[in-house]
Amino acid sequence: MPAVEVENLSKSYGSKRALSDVSFTVEEGEIVGVIGPNGAGKTTLIRILTCLLKPDSGKVRVFGRNPCEARGLFVLLPQDVKAHFYTLTPRDYVYHYLRMRGAKRAEARERAEKAVQEFGIDYADEPMSMLSGGMVRKALLAMVLSADAKLYFLDEPTVGLDVENRLKLWEVLREKVGESTIVLTSHYLNEISSICDRVLLLKGGRVRAFGRPEEIAREYLSGLHSKVVAFGEVSLDGFLARKAGRNTYIYPRSKAEEREIVEAIKRTGVPFKVEGLTIEDVFIAGGLDDGDR
Ligand SMILES: Nc1ncnc2c1ncn2[C@@H]1O[C@H](COP(=O)(O)OP(=O)(O)OP(=O)(O)O)[C@@H](O)[C@H]1O
DSSP: OOSEEEEEEEEEETTEEEEEEEEEEEOTTOEEEEEOSTTSSHHHHHHHHTTSSOOSEEEEEETTBOTTTTGGGEEEEOTTOOOOOTTSOHHHHHHHHHHHTTOOHHHHHHHHHHHHHHTTOTTTTSOGGGSOHHHHHHHHHHHHHTTOOSEEEEESTTTTOOHHHHHHHHHHHHHHBTTBEEEEEESOHHHHHHHOSEEEEEETTEEEEEEOHHHHHHHHTTTOOOEEEESSOOOOTTSEEEEETTEEEEEOSSHHHHHHHHHHHHHHTOOEEEEOOOTHHHHHTSSOTTSOO
């Protein structure tokens, strides 16, 4: 039985369409990443899957049940989770969370210790009020992931985490997967694709692609050869180019085009480098920005 089944799911807020005809399944034991730009519908989807929001139409099943009936089987890290009890410490948070979930005192103490160790929380006994936003976020993640649930929904788990802690989180998630199923949302497209078995690309409330990251990249970027990143403004006629802050990304369609682009940029004196394509380029160059797929 799939862990999550979604068929033709739609949801609007008043006249605003947040999700349109979304369908996908998550098999038990896999990590699925829901990715997409701001306003794509990621949080709306997670809220529906976790019984916080009712869909307008469509079928949603979590382990074969309505999400509200499956509440005991999953845990959620919401996007806007906060630590409200400022005098409690990270260790207290994990401990009381486990106690609320039915663990006995000794077991909760032991698992809380394991959770703080696993995440390298060396501030486990300091009150939450003394911690930075990222430190609190990491403590709450450790709390949620200590649950030993069959299914985890993590909405933007990496928000506020520095690169080292993001990598730590990916490591912890990869260890959990197999016995647990994980559905997470993130803006870090490249990182998410490196840990997820499959990704769901959402844009404007619609599924633009669903599958293994490398297959999606191959399908959507099949006409492109590589990416030339110019560290400055460069305008070259006849090539697929996108501005990215101060940089310009130029997408050659062949090795010959790449050589042509490199020669042209050398003449401008702007520094540059040639890179391989990543799933991020699906959004930047692969036709998902035009809203017509
Ligand atoms: N409570 C609400 N009332 C009205 N519109 C809403 C509400 N919540 C979300 N929306 C709209 O629904 C769409 C999808 O929002 P959602 O929060 O699901 O996107 P998201 O992909 O999670 O975005 P982000 O990456 O910015 O968190 C957006 O256009 C948003 O403006």
